[in-house]
Amino acid sequence: MARSRIAVRGNLRSPSVSVAHLVLLLCVFRVADVYAESGYDAWLRYPRIDGAVRDRYASIPRRLMLAGDSPVLRTARDETVRGLSSLLGEPAVPITSRGSGSVIIMGLLDRIRMLVDDPGVPTQLRADGFWIGRVVTREGPALIVAGQNDRGVLYGAFALLRRIAAHADIAQLNEREEPAAPVRWINHWDNLDGTIERGYAGRSIFFDSGRVVDDLTRVRDYARLLASVGINGLTINNVNANAQVISDAFLPQLARVADTLRPWGIALSVSIDFSSPMRIGGLDTFDPLDARVISFWKGRVDAIYKAVPDLGGFVLKADSEGRLGPSAYGRTHADAANVIARALAPHNGAIFYRGFVYDHLMDWRNQKNDRARAAYDNFRKLDGQFDANVILQIKHGPIDFQVREPASPLFGALQKTNQAIELQITQEYLGQQRHVCFIVPMWKRVLDFDMQAKGTGTQVKSLVSGRVFGRRTGGFVGVSNVGRDTNWLGHDLAMSNLYGFGRLAWNPDLQSRQIADEWTKLTFSDTPQVVDTIAGMLLESWPTYENYTGPLGAGTLTDIIGVHYGPGIESSERNGWGQWHRSNGTGIGMDRTVATGTGFISQYSPAVAAVYESLTSTPDDLLLFFHHVPYTYKLRSGKTVIQHIYDSHYEGAQNAAGFVERWRRLEKFIDPERHASVLAKLEYQAGHAIVWRDAVNSWFQWISGVPDAMGRIGRSPGRVEAESMTLERFSTGAVIPWETASGAQAAICSAGGTCAARHRYQGTAGIYDIAVQYFVESDGAARYALSVGSRQVESWVADAQFGSNTPNGHTSTRRTAHRVTLAPGDEIRVEVSTMPPDGGAVDYIEIVPSDR
Numbered sequence: 001m002a003r004s005r006i007a008v009r010g011n012l013r014s015p016s017v018s019v020a021h022l023v024l025l026l027c028v029f030r031v032a033d034v035y036a037e038s039g040y041d042a043w044l045r046y047p048r049i050d051g052a053v054r055d056r057y058a059s060i061p062r063r064l065m066l067a068g069d070s071p072v073l074r075t076a077r078d079e080t081v082r083g084l085s086s087l088l089g090e091p092a093v094p095i096t097s098r099g100s101g102s103v104i105i106m107g108l109l110d111r112i113r114m115l116v117d118d119p120g121v122p123t124q125l126r127a128d129g130f131w132i133g134r135v136v137t138r139e140g141p142a143l144i145v146a147g148q149n150d151r152g153v154l155y156g157a158f159a160l161l162r163r164i165a166a167h168a169d170i171a172q173l174n175e176r177e178e179p180a181a182p183v184r185w186i187n188h189w190d191n192l193d194g195t196i197e198r199g200y201a202g203r204s205i206f207f208d209s210g211r212v213v214d215d216l217t218r219v220r221d222y223a224r225l226l227a228s229v230g231i232n233g234l235t236i237n238n239v240n241a242n243a244q245v246i247s248d249a250f251l252p253q254l255a256r257v258a259d260t261l262r263p264w265g266i267a268l269s270v271s272i273d274f275s276s277p278m279r280i281g282g283l284d285t286f287d288p289l290d291a292r293v294i295s296f297w298k299g300r301v302d303a304i305y306k307a308v309p310d311l312g313g314f315v316l317k318a319d320s321e322g323r324l325g326p327s328a329y330g331r332t333h334a335d336a337a338n339v340i341a342r343a344l345a346p347h348n349g350a351i352f353y354r355g356f357v358y359d360h361l362m363d364w365r366n367q368k369n370d371r372a373r374a375a376y377d378n379f380r381k382l383d384g385q386f387d388a389n390v391i392l393q394i395k396h397g398p399i400d401f402q403v404r405e406p407a408s409p410l411f412g413a414l415q416k417t418n419q420a421i422e423l424q425i426t427q428e429y430l431g432q433q434r435h436v437c438f439i440v441p442m443w444k445r446v447l448d449f450d451m452q453a454k455g456t457g458t459q460v461k462s463l464v465s466g467r468v469f470g471r472r473t474g475g476f477v478g479v480s481n482v483g484r485d486t487n488w489l490g491h492d493l494a495m496s497n498l499y500g501f502g503r504l505a506w507n508p509d510l511q512s513r514q515i516a517d518e519w520t521k522l523t524f525s526d527t528p529q530v531v532d533t534i535a536g537m538l539l540e541s542w543p544t545y546e547n548y549t550g551p552l553g554a555g556t557l558t559d560i561i562g563v564h565y566g567p568g569i570e571s572s573e574r575n576g577w578g579q580w581h582r583s584n585g586t587g588i589g590m591d592r593t594v595a596t597g598t599g600f601i602s603q604y605s606p607a608v609a610a611v612y613e614s615l616t617s618t619p620d621d622l623l624l625f626f627h628h629v630p631y632t633y634k635l636r637s638g639k640t641v642i643q644h645i646y647d648s649h650y651e652g653a654q655n656a657a658g659f660v661e662r663w664r665r666l667e668k669f670i671d672p673e674r675h676a677s678v679l680a681k682l683e684y685q686a687g688h689a690i691v692w693r694d695a696v697n698s699w700f701q702w703i704s705g706v707p708d709a710m711g712r713i714g715r716s717p718g719r720v721e722a723e724s725m726t727l728e729r730f731s732t733g734a735v736i737p738w739e740t741a742s743g744a745q746a747a748i749c750s751a752g753g754t755c756a757a758r759h760r761y762q763g764t765a766g767i768y769d770i771a772v773q774y775f776v777e778s779d780g781a782a783r784y785a786l787s788v789g790s791r792q793v794e795s796w797v798a799d800a801q802f803g804s805n806t807p808n809g810h811t812s813t814r815r816t817a818h819r820v821t822l823a824p825g826d827e828i829r830v831e832v833s834t835m836p837p838d839g840g841a842v843d844y845i846e847i848v849p850s851d852r
């Protein structure tokens with residue numbers, strides 16, 4: 001059901017409301033109205049609570065008083081006014097003096113303790129922590145939101161609103177929360193020209209044409225979303241950094257962004273280019289031990305802090321994927337990190353040094369080479385050499401955000417170095433926000449994994465927070481890459497990942513189900529059918545995606561050297577990128593054992609290494625990450641590896657199709673805009689899951705020579721290859737890689753104009769769904785039409801952007817016409833009208849009895 005619009009009621013004119021706050025409230029209502037259900041407000045919609053549920057909140061004071069003053073405290077107050085007014089449908093009012101009656105008092109814990117003498121109020125809290133509770137004072141009852149610092153108060157305010165918006169019982173409010181770790185940062189891979197590396201939701205909200213955008217409204221609203229889940233740092237530019245970002249000309253622009261983030265308790269940070277001393281400093285070197293370079297960094301950092309006194313620090317990618325680094329001068333990563341750390345230290349800034357360092361030109365013929373070893377091999381030996389304000393930022397797995405990886409061994413190997421785990425919210429290898437993939441359960445698997453770094457009880461989440469080895473700082477970094485799409489990430493359901501990242505960074509002990517439920521209630525509604533369906537789908541979405549892409553730890557099996565989206569099984573092999581799965585005629589998987597393989601497993605603690613070294617104790621879902629096995633190797637399920645690959649792909653694609661039907665059933669509970677938008681994405685996903693299924697299965701049946709026990713591969717009922725249809729102006733061409741087209745070929749309308757493919761239906765009369773599998777090229781638009789006899793049953797324009805302009809696994813797309821009446825002898829005709837260079841191409845049609 002669409003969210004009800006908020007009525008501005010008569011009592012808003014109460015004399016206790018100042019003109020300024022009347023304006024604020026009207027703005028709040030207007031903003032809520034304009035963006036209603038576009039996805040813009042994400043989980044901060046604050047829809048009005050009606051009926052019996054509203055009675056639960058009758059005791060919430062409507063008057064709000066700040067104990068203290070600062071930009072962040074004012075944000076906390078204004079957000080609470082906004083949220084309560086909207087949720088409860090009547091204005092909450094800021095007041096400056098207590099008076100009698102019930103009141104919400106918000107402020108620093110120390111201040112609150114001076115005002116309120118109640119044993120329930122805690123005596124201390126950790127940084128950024130808060131306490132929310134009820135007390136009774138001489139003047140009347142009070143609801144207290146107390147923070148250890150200003151940010152803590154803001155987080156307490158959001159926590160209070162979250163509870164109310166999720167319709168939680170707050171009768172016995174007495175909640176103390178403290179974050180698991182001090183670092184809860186977001187990174188962006190935005191380029192100064194406004195493009196985003198691995199961004200799938202439009203252009204940058206920060207940059208355009210080489211500068212910071214003029215209108216920072218989106219940045220402010222993004223900061224609000226981030227603050228609501230406890231994020232306290234934001235790096236706005238790509239780790240493949242442009243040195244200009246710290247040039248003098250850029251500093252005033254950075255200051256504008258910092259000013260926008262500051263009221264939300266978020267520190268600005270930027271990614272830097274290690275060769276900056278040469279690029280923008282006029283030096284002929286960037287050797288970290290050269291005195292001129294040391295002085296360059298000091299001067300630059302001092303200048304930046306003049307413009308942005310509360311800058312959080314820098315992120316640095318060095319000696320990785322072609323970025324320059326200390327190796328140019330035979331220096332170590334510690335030399336590189338420390339020269340910048342020493343410039344930052346007087347300003348309390350930190351440098352996040354990325355552990356993602358590997359050789360992308362590795363010799364693939366050498367069976368002992370292994371990219372997974374790189375992070376540990378590069379950094380383990382430097383433990384103890386980094387300054388106290390260096391934080392090593394380590395990707396969660398040893399490769400690169402694949403659909404399933406073990407925890408990086410580096411987490412357990414550093415005792416004296418601060419560390420932060422890098423998690424990827426933008427779905428680079430996980431369907432790029434065209435597929436639903438809730439990543440929280442995957443992150444949980446790593447965060448909860450016990451590295452046994454100091455006996456048991458050393459889960460990754462405790463290591464990165466610094467607790468295990470008593471380090472002062474550390475935590476969580478998420479690469480989010482939101483863009484200018486109204487709903488931030490392009491897919492409404494993908495926002496569960498941004499939310500989930502923040503919630504886990506605050507409290508990694510939360511369960512995936514809890515996060516999925518909470519997000520669904522806040523984003524859609526708490527109607528049980530809605531929560532069960534959406535949370536259920538979210539929780540199944542990662543295993544589903546894994547099933548139809550790369551199961552058993554083999555890697556995502558996507559096109560490694562292209563856009564990392566559709567299937568491209570062989571792309572990982574025979575090149576230096578090192579994402580090898582080493583499939584051959586007899587077996588599959590990387591042998592990373594100590595006994596016969598690359599020795600990667602020795603990087604884990606002995607207890608963990610013992611589990612992975614043995615074929616029998618390695619969990620099946622990571623089997624091919626650690627071992628090379630024959631296709632006929634039997635899994636715990638009793639199935640062979642090859643049959644598991646076939647079956648999981650059929651199961652995954654079937655489950656993706658099920659998502660469409662499950663979502664359809666929510667139509668009456670969800671606003672039409674978001675229902676339609678998510679439905680279209682799920683329908684697309686179901687079609688693309690079939691592309692994945694068929695590509696992976698055909699390729700493995702070919703390479704292994706082992707047939708599917710159920711005989712499904714290459715025999716889809718009702719499928720008619722385009723190349724076997726009667727073609728007008730189409731030519732038949734090979735698709736590369738071959739496995740991404742059914743029968744390895746497509747009918748291609750290369751000359752432009754209108755091309756047609758005809759098929760005379762000879763089956764039984766009935767009602768059918770007719771799917772057209774075609775390729776969308778990114779260099780223009782093509783118009784498609786599907787007709788039966790003289791009836792046009794479907795027409796559409798293919799103009800999506802998949803980052804590729806040829807027929808392949810990225811661009812293969814399905815469009816289905818439902819409930820089409822067919823009789824023997826009917827002519828089915830697919831017509832495509834193109835404008836060169838965009839050539840339409842058709843893979844096949846599939847005619848199956850309709851189940852709608």
Ligand code: GCV
Binds near residue numbers: 197198321356
């Ligand atoms: C920003 C992967 C991505 C790159 C990314 C890199 C990194 O290789 O494909 O786009 O670069 O990781 O994390 O530095």
